[in-house]
Amino acid sequence: MHNEDQELREHELAALAALPRELQPGDLLEERVVRALRSAGHLGDARRVKQPWMQVSLRIAAAAALFIGGVATGQYMMTRSDTNALDNAATIRAANELPTGSTMQHMKAVKSDEKVVAEREMWL
Amino acid sequence: MTLSAAVANPSRQTVIPRATTASLADFALVSAAVGGGEAAFRELFRRHTPHLLQFVSRVLGKSAGDAEDVVQDTWVRAYPALVTFRNESSFSTWLCSIGLRAALDSMRRGKRRASEFLFEDDDAPVVLPHHDERMDIEKAIAALSPGYRTILVMHDVEGFTHEEIASQLGIAPGTSKAQLFKARRVMRALLTGLEKNDA
Numbered sequence: 407m408h409n410e411d412q413e414l415r416e417h418e419l420a421a422l423a424a425l426p427r428e429l430q431p432g433d434l435l436e437e438r439v440v441r442a443l444r445s446a447g448h449l450g451d452a453r454r455v456k457q458p459w460m461q462v463s464l465r466i467a468a469a470a471a472l473f474i475g476g477v478a479t480g481q482y483m484m485t486r487s488d489t490n491a492l493d494n495a496a497t498i499r500a501a502n503e504l505p506t507g508s509t510m511q512h513m514k515a516v517k518s519d520e521k522v523v524a525e526r527e528m529w530l
Numbered sequence: 531m532t533l534s535a536a537v538a539n540p541s542r543q544t545v546i547p548r549a550t551t552a553s554l555a556d557f558a559l560v561s562a563a564v565g566g567g568e569a570a571f572r573e574l575f576r577r578h579t580p581h582l583l584q585f586v587s588r589v590l591g592k593s594a595g596d597a598e599d600v601v602q603d604t605w606v607r608a609y610p611a612l613v614t615f616r617n618e619s620s621f622s623t624w625l626c627s628i629g630l631r632a633a634l635d636s637m638r639r640g641k642r643r644a645s646e647f648l649f650e651d652d653d654a655p656v657v658l659p660h661h662d663e664r665m666d667i668e669k670a671i672a673a674l675s676p677g678y679r680t681i682l683v684m685h686d687v688e689g690f691t692h693e694e695i696a697s698q699l700g701i702a703p704g705t706s707k708a709q710l711f712k713a714r715r716v717m718r719a720l721l722t723g724l725e726k727n728d729a
């Protein structure tokens with residue numbers, strides 16, 4: 407009994423079968439859809455259909471550019487580190503050539519001794 | 531240019547005259563449209579939109595005007611997915627499955643899953659038509675809750691199987707079957723009430 411309730415009856419089947427299967431859209435819908443697809447870059451002029459050989463060439467060019475860029479960057483970094491090393495060496499060398507603190511003290515002491523000697527000579 | 535050459539070279543599809551595209555099979559039109567062929571796409575649109583619009587309109591239970599927005603959304607979703615169409619089912623069935631998702635998204639409005647909102651109002655009391663209001667089967671379907679309406683339209687009108695419905699809605703086939711029986715009972719109540727009123 408339950409199954410009979412659940413199954414469609416003949417007149418219901420006929421009514422469902424008689425339902426229209428199509429509904430004509432408004433005149434503007436097609437243009438709306440085409441415009442939406444164009445603006446999304448899917449259809450018409452906005453779409454650039456690339457040839458396979460062009461895509462391959464672009465990929466090779468991009469890979470070459472990346473490689474050359476990497477080599478150039480590496481060389482630049484190496485040159486820069488060499489320059490830095492030379493600069494550091496020069497700085498160290500210059501620092502070694504300058505008088506140190508103890509040398510300055512020593513020179514001051516000598517000058518002071520010379521002054522004492524000169525004063526003593528004045529009194530004698 | 532022959533038909534086979536036209537299909538093989540999609541970039542030249544835009545110049546195919548309408549008389550030619552009209553005679554092409556759906557799969558050939560899909561192949562041409564994937565390559566950006568506007569004429570092929572327009573032919574697909576003209577061929578399948580009337581059925582899609584009717585289907586979406588019934589699922590939504592709304593007027594054609596509201597359903598047109600969903601149809602537009604369906605085509606915008608379908609176009610990038612044309613490359614995945616394998617001709618295993620009919621193009622119309624494939625398109626309707628995308629239309630169903632677009633319609634569910636339109637109805638969902640913030641709900642997390644289709645199955646959550648589809649069946650949440652199904653136990654609500656059915657508002658029977660006023661005694662002087664005549665309701666045919668179309669209006670009875672539109673008066674059903676979204677879950678009942680979706681399953682009844684898919685099964686009894688469009689001919690989807692319970693397995694297909696379950697797959698589309700993310701539910702078990704048994705749930706689809708149970709909901710269909712309830713939907714039929716409610717629809718029958720709507721129609722029987724009317725018959726009594728008409729008598």
